[in-house]
Amino acid sequence: MENKRVRLRYAPSPTGPQHIGGIRTALFSYLFAKKHGGDFILRIEDTDQTRFVKGAEEYIIESLNWCGIKIDEGVSVGGPHAPYRQSERKALGIYQKYAEQLVKDDFAYYAFDTGEELDEMRKRLEAAKVVAPQYNSVSRQNMKNSLTLSEDEVKKLLSENVPYVIRLKVPRSEEIRFHDIIRGWVVVNSSQVDDKVLLKSDGMPTYHLAHIVDDILMEITHAVRGEEWLPSAPAHMLIYRYLGLESTMPQYAHLPLLLKPDGNGKLSKRDGDRLGFPTFPLDWTDPATGELSSGYREKGYFPEAFINILVLLGWNPGTVQELFTLEELAQLFTFERVSKSGAKFDPEKAKWFNQQYLRKKSDEEIAALFLPLLKEHLPAGSPLLESKYVTTFCKLIKEKAHFVNEFWSLGSYFFIAPESYDADVLKKRWNEQSEKFMLVLTDNYKAIDNFTAAETENIFKQTGEQTGVAVGTVMQLLRVLLTGVGGGPMLFEMMELLGKKETLQRLETALTKVKN
């Protein structure tokens, strides 16, 4: 065990898009694997044919790719343990073999009860005031299974192809102890565990059997999953034991859940956009209803920011560092620093993270991201699409933004002269004095050639002295005359970028318009 190569898998069910909790599970698994120089495997658990959703598998792969989580082995890349899709593994008879072995060893049994019979059993137990009606060591005695039927009867039913399931034969009362990396020892009495179905009547394994068989065959060393699996973990321990695989079973880590920010319950796929922030990494269109759920990618989040947000939900490095690259995380990550309690997603902090990464990026990188968006607003071939202009624009505007996709609404006036002017600022600052100042300023600007930020600022101050106007009272007004709005990036830097001609033109236009 000690020298085994570390291998972790992310094993989602393709029932739709993965929500951010699932991606976090994948991320933690990936980080742990990489920290120990091991492998990250993607396995698709498509054992429920009724819930299969087309496109879900592709979505999962694309999501992981976007996050920068590299799949070493799995459905998309293959590997020594292929196939990695459980439906295909079932076709190979892999699970059936294990289930039959358990029956043979008297750790499992055939059950022929129909759905109606199961319903009746539950009703009967409820009527008898049984607190937790379940198919277990007691109730199984009154059901139709290979424990109550004679050997001949069982053989007959089997030969007649009567549908059956294989159930785990859970002992009546036995303490089951298991160790969780995050929670320590957990003890449950087997009387609380029901006789779980291992093999369904359609021949497919249930999650309980399938994940164990595959984790063993794929040599998984650490099984990471959400806390919602904790109650069924004792059953899983029993299966390992009955299969004689306890010594090679993976260590389990049950992660705290991601909670709905509005109070109660775990975050769910169905939350969609209801909460005002995306629940999914990427946009997803439901193939059945056509309904669109938005994703972080399309909302304008950088993948670096996205994983940074996720990793800090339930984990921390124990230092004050908050910004990490994937590589750094792969160095720092440990399960010891994963907390036990659920975490709510904070949309405000998420924006802050994206802003941090926005500021980290070079102006050239950002310009490349913004250019396609800009092209939607400008005619092809516009001189304003020129690289230097756009790059400088990005340099100025990024200080004001959280997302690249805010750039246009924040700074469209860099590309289109304003049509109207902020009425509040005008009301407050426009008067004879300031008008005089602007006229003198216009003349002064006309007279200079090097229209740099430093120079225009100088002239601006000089004009203040010249006219006896306190420049603080006209600075924002000048901004409004040039851009229409009261806020924006550094004023003189902005003027430099606009250039002398454009600046003067806007100033003159504004002066005539505002007068009326």
Next chain:
RNA sequence: GGCCCGUUCGUCUAGGGGUUAGGACACCAGAUUUUCAUUCUGGUAACAGGGGUUCGAUUCCCCUACGGGCUACCA
């Protein structure tokens, strides 16, 4: 209902028997930039409650409360 897991500022969290209980986001204030914003500085704000154990508990134990999970031939 039963079983399991949890509980530090509004949120994410650090800490851990003796601390002014630390940081981050958000919020507020001041400073600076003779503009808005940025930035900087400061501030408001938390150990769920009750019992123990102890010289001393937020920290360890128990109970209660609250929150969450599970209770399918779903994962």
